[in-house]
Amino acid sequence: MLGVFIVYGLYDGPGDLFAQAANLPGGALPVWERTSSWPTFLTLTxxxxxxxxxxxxxxxxxxxxxxxxxxxxRAAWMFPLYLVLINLFVLPLAMAGELLMPGNGIDRDMTVLLLPLQQQEGLLALLVFVGGLSAATAMVIVASVALAIMISNHLVMPVLLRGRRALSDPTGSAAAIDRQGAGNGTMGGDLGSQVVIIRRVAILCVILLGYAYYRAAGEQALVAIGLLSFAATAQIAPAFFGGLVWRRGTALGAAAGL
Structure with missing residues (x-):
């Protein structure tokens, strides 16, 4: 919606916007002349x-x-199409930001909000804000739930189960554990409620840690924070893609590779 307003409301289509951007004094545009080198671009991709x-x-x-x-x-074609559509107006919005708000004193992460506000389009700015808030909230919710599941399944529950095994039978007999679970439900019925509590606490801790990092990192650009998380996540890629083609790989080997 914002992209259509900028391209066709403030300018006479993409051609007019690109023409004005190309004639901007100071050599600030075209934008592609100011982008990173090809090796950097390919690495980021x-x-x-x-x-x-x-x-x-x-x-x-x-x-x-x-x-x-x-x-x-379905995702094999819908997800790439979605990526194309959400990036369709990125370059026009960047050019419009340079044309309408020149200078280095502007937070470019806020361009999508500043452009409608500058044009006195409060309702459009509100819709853009609500859309961004909705997207950010969805990411926080899904990421928190996913991390909470990982924390409970791979960190907390193994320790909890080993502790129960040690308390129920010092010898670690599986039969004794089964008898205890069948007798009083400590290994069965109560476990589900404990998992729920553990995951809720983990969600709260993840959100608080994220907020603490935000406060400690200061006013860093959103792109810089995202790039840091991308680089950290990419460390898992060799083990992930290797496991798809080499079935003899083990968790120990993946951990050693990290």
């Missing part, structure tokens, strides 16, 4: 591709929540 599959929220929605193979076939 590779990191983004890895993040699209391996970020906690992406992996959770793509792998964990996948219940039907047909969803994978």
């Amino acid at each position: 590779l990191l983004s591709a890895c993040a699209a599959l391996l970020l906690a929220r992406q992996f959770h929605m793509t792998i964990v929540e996948n219940r039907d193979r047909g969803d994978v076939r």
